[in-house]
Amino acid sequence: MYAYDQLDRALINERVDEFRDQxxxxxxxxxxxxxxxxxxxxxxxxxxxxxxxFRVAIPxxxxxxxxxxxxxxxxxxxxxxxxxxxxxxxxxxxxxxxAQLPDALADLAExxxxxxxxxxxxxxxxxxxxxxxxxxxxxxxxxxxSELLRQYTTLHPEFSxxxxxxxxxxxxxxxxxxxxxxxxxxxxxxxxxxxxxxxxVLVGGGLGxxxxxxKTIKSFVHGHDLLSYVEAILRVYNQYGRRDNxxxxxxxxxxxxLGIEKFAQEVEQEWLQxxxxxxxxxxxMIEDVRSRFTYPAYEKLPHMPEELKKAAHDSxxxxxxxxxxxxxxxxxxxxxxxxxKPVGGPPGDATADQMDAIADxxxxxxxxxxxxxxxxxxALPHVARRDLPALWKALDKLGLAxxxxxxxSDIIACPGLDYCSLANARSIPIAQELTRRFANHDTxxxxxxxxxxxSGCINACGHHHVGHIGILGVxxxxxxxxxxxIGGRADENAELGVLIGPAVPYAEVADVVEDIVEAYLxxxxxxxxxxxxxxxxxxVEPFRERVYATR
Amino acid sequence: xxxxxxxKKIRIAGPSVVTANRTxxxxxxxxxxxxxxxxxxxxxxxxxxxxxxxxxxxxSVADDLGAIGAYVAPVEIKESxxxxxxxxxxxxxxxxxxxxLPVPA
Numbered sequence: 001m002y003a004y005d006q007l008d009r010a011l012i013n014e015r016v017d018e019f020r021d022q023x024x025x026x027x028x029x030x031x032x033x034x035x036x037x038x039x040x041x042x043x044x045x046x047x048x049x050x051x052x053x054f055r056v057a058i059p060x061x062x063x064x065x066x067x068x069x070x071x072x073x074x075x076x077x078x079x080x081x082x083x084x085x086x087x088x089x090x091x092x093x094x095x096x097x098x099a100q101l102p103d104a105l106a107d108l109a110e111x112x113x114x115x116x117x118x119x120x121x122x123x124x125x126x127x128x129x130x131x132x133x134x135x136x137x138x139x140x141x142x143x144x145x146s147e148l149l150r151q152y153t154t155l156h157p158e159f160s161x162x163x164x165x166x167x168x169x170x171x172x173x174x175x176x177x178x179x180x181x182x183x184x185x186x187x188x189x190x191x192x193x194x195x196x197x198x199x200x201v202l203v204g205g206g207l208g209x210x211x212x213x214x215k216t217i218k219s220f221v222h223g224h225d226l227l228s229y230v231e232a233i234l235r236v237y238n239q240y241g242r243r244d245n246x247x248x249x250x251x252x253x254x255x256x257x258l259g260i261e262k263f264a265q266e267v268e269q270e271w272l273q274x275x276x277x278x279x280x281x282x283x284x285m286i287e288d289v290r291s292r293f294t295y296p297a298y299e300k301l302p303h304m305p306e307e308l309k310k311a312a313h314d315s316x317x318x319x320x321x322x323x324x325x326x327x328x329x330x331x332x333x334x335x336x337x338x339x340x341k342p343v344g345g346p347p348g349d350a351t352a353d354q355m356d357a358i359a360d361x362x363x364x365x366x367x368x369x370x371x372x373x374x375x376x377x378x379a380l381p382h383v384a385r386r387d388l389p390a391l392w393k394a395l396d397k398l399g400l401a402x403x404x405x406x407x408x409s410d411i412i413a414c415p416g417l418d419y420c421s422l423a424n425a426r427s428i429p430i431a432q433e434l435t436r437r438f439a440n441h442d443t444x445x446x447x448x449x450x451x452x453x454x455s456g457c458i459n460a461c462g463h464h465h466v467g468h469i470g471i472l473g474v475x476x477x478x479x480x481x482x483x484x485x486i487g488g489r490a491d492e493n494a495e496l497g498v499l500i501g502p503a504v505p506y507a508e509v510a511d512v513v514e515d516i517v518e519a520y521l522x523x524x525x526x527x528x529x530x531x532x533x534x535x536x537x538x539x540v541e542p543f544r545e546r547v548y549a550t551r
Numbered sequence: 552x553x554x555x556x557x558x559k560k561i562r563i564a565g566p567s568v569v570t571a572n573r574t575x576x577x578x579x580x581x582x583x584x585x586x587x588x589x590x591x592x593x594x595x596x597x598x599x600x601x602x603x604x605x606x607x608x609x610x611s612v613a614d615d616l617g618a619i620g621a622y623v624a625p626v627e628i629k630e631s632x633x634x635x636x637x638x639x640x641x642x643x644x645x646x647x648x649x650x651x652l653p654v655p656a
Contacts, residue, residue, distance in 0.1 A: 027575055029616040047620055049644050051577035081654035097576035349653045417640060418648040421620075428650050478638055 001064055001369055002147055003292050004112045011154070012109045015116060019043050020102035027099060042122070042160075044090075044115030045101060048421050054079075054096040055118040056108060060128035060146040060170075061089040061372040065359035068370050070111045072355035078104045083355070085340060085348040087374045087412060087463055088167065089127045090118055094419055116154060121162045123153035123234075127169045129178045130373035133295065134381045136329045139189040140197060142172040144290050145226060148281065151289075152227050159234055163241035164249035166234070167206075174492065179374055181205045181214045181494035182466055184251045185233060190220075198222045203233060203263070204255030205494075207460035212252040213494050215260045217267060223286065228279040232271035236263065296367035296382050301332025303385065311389035319441055320392050323403035325383075334385050336366075338378040338395060339402040339410065343439045346428045347413040348376030357398050365391050375451075376412055377405065407444040408452060408517065409435040412463055416456030416473060417480075423456035425473025425480035425506070430454055433510045438517075447517055450531045453488070466490035468532050469513060470497040480506040486516060486543055487535035495532075500544045504551070512547050519546040563604045565637070567625050568595035569611045570644070571618035579644045580618060582611045588618055592634050592645055597626065 004012075019039070026036040040046075044055035056071070063071075071091055075083045078100050079093040086092055096104065108114065117124055126146045133141040149168055153159055159166065171178040172189035180186030186202035198220045205214025221229045237251045240258070255263045311317045326335040338358065340348050350358070358378065362370050365387045366380035373379060378400075383391060395401035404410045411434060414420065416427030431454055438444050453467025457474075464470035470485035481503035488497030504512050517531075523542055524534045535543070569582040573590075580588040581595035589595070598604045604623045611621040625637025636642040643649060 032615050033619045047572055047577060050579060050647065080652060080656065099575045346650060346653065351653050418643060418650055426649060432650065480639065
């Protein structure tokens with residue numbers, strides 16, 4: 001966990017007071033909506049179909065049990081008893097009243113949570129691998145750098161009025177769980193030939209109306225130079241990024257139009273002017289942040305304790321263990337993913353009661369720590385393997401032990417037309433129907449890793465472009481239709497999916513997905529060839545034929 | 552269900568209302584013929600021409616304190632005189648989400 005200092009706490013509390021005053025002036029008529037809109041957005045407050053929506057940041061996806069209980073409290077007291085975990089390590093409350101928002105923010109501030117820069121044209125919540133600090137083979141904990149970036153970008157005057165929103169993601173593992181290639185700036189920690197730690201810097205990734213996979217702008221930037229290099233990128237963006245057209249304002253458009261080489265030259269020139277300046281991070285600064293991350297006092301435990309051997313006879317437990325439990329960097333411990341994708345449930349939602357119960361389980365089994373992943377699941381990062389059977393029983397009772405992590409029913413979905421004012425079509429009912437179609441665990445295991453991502457509009461909050469199967473809701477003559485793409489992926493080999501054909505109506509989406517999956521099972525070269533690998537090998541044509549031959 | 556946020560010009564093809572969200576709590580509301588707002592669609596003022604729609608919207612937007620995000624939305628008038636939302640988006644705004652909430656209301 002990261003421990004906030006006095007400066008952080010003062011900043012958050014001041015922001016609550018400031019927003020309380022802004023809300024008061026809005027409700028008295030002193031501020032018009034035009035004047036207030038930017039202020040509320042900078043505090044994560046949107047207007048959606050039914051009510052205001054309140055988006056709270058979970059920096060680098062790390063929560064303490066105390067913080068999760070407070071999120072449950074906000075859900076219960078100010079909302080309708082649940083929250084929605086998003087694809088950017090935030091949580092959203094869908095029914096909040098503007099008049100009560102300052103109180104909700106104040107309650108969150110008491111445990112060091114805020115909503116600053118969860119919206120607006122500024123640098124957003126800095127996200128990271130949800131297994132940071134515990135993943136085997138990791139270069140180092142990327143959250144140290146996420147936190148340095150968080151401190152540096154928070155309320156930074158030059159980055160508070162960018163042409164458009166700006167998102168960072170960081171990973172320090174070979175397998176990218178943070179989707180860095182679909183971010184404005186993606187950072188991959190690695191070591192150079194001299195053994196120094198630094199970053200491969202990628203720029204210009206993003207989804208939405210015009211999707212791009214990020215390109216490497218520099219293969220190694222020393223950790224000391226991270227802030228100056230990032231600032232150089234943001235300065236070039238601030239100078240040349242388009243402000244005349246919202247659809248062309250993201251840095252990905254600038255990188256595309258200038259070309260990565262030209263963009264890199266501009267950044268390099270800017271960087272030469274500031275490299276070695278006050279933005280250089282010395283070892284003391286880095287160590288100061290590093291020292292604020294505390295890690296559990298792990299015991300020396302066996303990899304295969306007796307409790308685990310006994311429980312292996314229970315097939316339900318074994319199915320869950322094989323699916324949701326991952327290796328930890330410390331022997332005898334495990335990383336446990338809590339699926340927020342129950343059969344027939346809305347992806348990413350958790351009730352206040354579930355949040356409280358997870359907080360209790362985190363205290364009991366995970367040193368009081370919880371993680372939030374961009375796939376809209378949670379994780380307990382420090383579970384002793386001897387405790388896995390007991391934890392599973394508790395999670396099963398809570399509906400949080402569906403053994404579908406990374407399988408076909410582990411669907412990413414945006415709120416869609418059920419909640420969102422931008423959406424053209426519903427996402428959640430499509431996801432729910434698909435989870436029912438693929439509820440059989442044996443079938444899902446046979447299919448193997450397969451990510452379905454669903455967005456209710458072209459803004460792509462559900463990351464449909466990078467779903468192995470991507471589903472995009474569109475409108476045709478007042479009816480909901482869905483475009484289907486295949487072959488996308490968001491990991492270290494990120495690619496954009498390819499459209500397979502004309503959009504299909506709402507009622508046919510699940511049938512089409514079943515057809516695609518059946519085609520894959522018939523076409524794959526061997527049982528462990530992943531869906532995306534089959535698509536890569538064969539292209540979309542065999543899938544297109546299968547889907548449209550009888551339609 | 553193209554978002555009305557993307558509507559540039561107001562041209563209506565049938566009976567319409569002006570809808571918005573109440574400022575203090577975000578509740579879905581409709582402009583009435585009494586120059587105020589109601590959460591009941593049945594109390595909404597119906598406009599039938601683009602000029603009427605523009606006038607009702609202008610009056611609605613002027614109430615910046617009472618409501619935000621006002622826009623013109625289509626409705627259907629049944630033979631019984633009952634007013635129904637004209638598309639799925641407006642149906643969802645009036646009736647609520649089409650799924651079971653994680654915690655029943």
